[in-house]
Amino acid sequence: MGTVRLFLGTAVKRNWEVHQMDVYNAFLHGDLEEEIYMKHPPGFKASDPKKVCRLRKSIYGLKQSPRCWFEKLSTALKKFGFEQSLSDYSLFTMDKDGEQLHVLVYVDDLIITGSTMTVMQAFKDYLSTCFHMKDLGPLKYFLGIEVAHSPSGMYLCQRKYALDIISDSGLLGAKPVAFPLESNNKLALSASPYLPHPAKYRRLIGRLIYLAVTRPDLAYCVHFLAQFMQKPREDHWEAALRVVKYLKNNPGQGILLRAAGSFQFTGWCDSDYSGCPLTRRSVTGYFIQLGGSPISWKTNKQKTVSRSSAEAEYRAMAHITQELIWLKRILLSLGVKHDGSMLVRCDSEAAIHIATNPVFHERTKHVEVDCHFVRNEVLTKNIRLLHVGTGSQLADILTKPLGTQDYAQFCVKLGIQDLHAPT
Structure with a gap:
């Protein structure tokens, strides 16, 4: 996700357009190198029930399907003139005749940016000849991240995802809190009873981990609570619910990638x-x-x-x-x-x-x-x-829980904003 934020931040500063494309049935495009057999699919009537099917192409459910698809896509991109970054294999770049084009791949989702709209359209047309593609136009929603464009920059948030977490936790009517974790908590030394069903705690923490992609203010509390996922206690569950109540205070909070x-x-x-x-x-x-x-x-x-x-x-x-x-x-x-x-x-x-x-x-x-x-x-x-100075150290919020006043001040310094907050 660091590559995604840097990719978008660079495009914003250059005032380049960012578009998105999606591949229909991506895993069905891969070519198998291994010899794989499968049972007859349900509803298929074979003349000899003892025989099985041999796969020529990858299908959903195979462990090698993602690898086969990415190899097929990489070959197509390199044929067009792209170079694969050695620092992040999902990033492809092209610099040809003074025109630049960059593509970032996540499974079947592609975000594209380039110096001119002409070179971007030419690449889209080429990709549509190779695969069954869907052109989604300017980037608005990518991997659960909502994207809003303005002259001042690009705003990233996960408002819908945060509201889903609050709703699934049954806390839509709860009173919001101003900061996610108590300053002087004793959660590491808690002796409260173990949770009878720890799966709900693990699921909630897992969702919060992904929510921290656009919310650095959640990084410390999520990291702290994640260390109790093996044997969570009731106190840990209550602390996790407090984080959800904090989300209710500002579900649309996110980060602004500035154009200036x-x-x-x-x-x-x-x-x-x-x-x-x-x-x-x-x-x-x-x-x-x-x-x-x-x-x-x-x-x-x-x-x-x-x-x-x-x-x-x-x-x-x-x-x-x-x-x-x-x-x-x-x-x-x-x-x-x-x-x-x-x-x-x-x-x-x-x-x-x-x-x-x-x-x-x-x-x-x-x-x-x-x-x-x-x-x-x-x-x-x-x-x-x-x-x-310690008071001006922005990383301080990532190492310890802070109180209401300090927490609010650090959020402002980090560049965290709430586009959906009332004016």
Whole structure:
């Protein structure tokens, strides 16, 4: 989904149109390389009931059907002149005679953008000769994400999906809450009874995970509640319902990919030292913007226990650095060169000193070598580290639960908006 947001954000800044196409019965187009047999379908009367059918083409239900379809589509795109991105195999780009065309594929859904409408129409006509296609016109609804266009940019939200979650939870008449998770909760140490039917908890958390695609304000609470999916308790279920009540407060909330602004990457990384009371591992959170538009964010528990807050912040810095490097490669595939340094804002001066001074430190002798690649990126000026105050650290909302006032302020700073809110 980071590729989707970067793809759309780049098209918006270039003022390119974004269109969508769909393939009818995509899995039936694939060619099988394996020898596969199947029983007679229901209603088919065979002369010899002992005989079976041999498949020549892929059908729905085969494990290799998605792979066969993607191979068939990739071959058709490369024949037209596209190159497949090595950073994300679902992205195809073409630069021919000064005209650019980009295609992003998700199974049978394609979003297309290009420098001119002529080259886009020519590609649509070619694709219609290869497969049975449906031209859906300008992008409005993709993978459950509602898209609204305006001169100021492109607004992404999942209002219908959020309302379905609220309705299925039976909380359409509930009183909304201002923030999703209590600040001083004891959910990790809860001793309440186990849920007799944990499937409903797992289903709800799974839906919330996908809802966080356009809502960075949900990243921490969903990550926190997801760690109890194996054996959820009643307290965890009540906390999950509180998140749904928070959705009722603003179901149409989403992100705005701004048309104004540069192609400058700015990252914010933070860490909650020893945030997990069970494992004593720290929680990492990062938030990345492209010229002021939210592009990538993540909340993750670190794999090892950090011995100091500086070490925890340094590991968070390593996480965001590798994400920035990957995003820069995707941006290059889209035909945009990011020549300057990518900015990383961190609220720990100790972590910045460790990353910028390539000398031996007693406090980092046990840190894995892969974390120290941050120093090389700083030396080559691929990233530039800047100190930011804790109160202005945007990634703070991704590492810990916050109260009403702080939560509302951070949502505004993150660029989260509600297009459906009353004016």
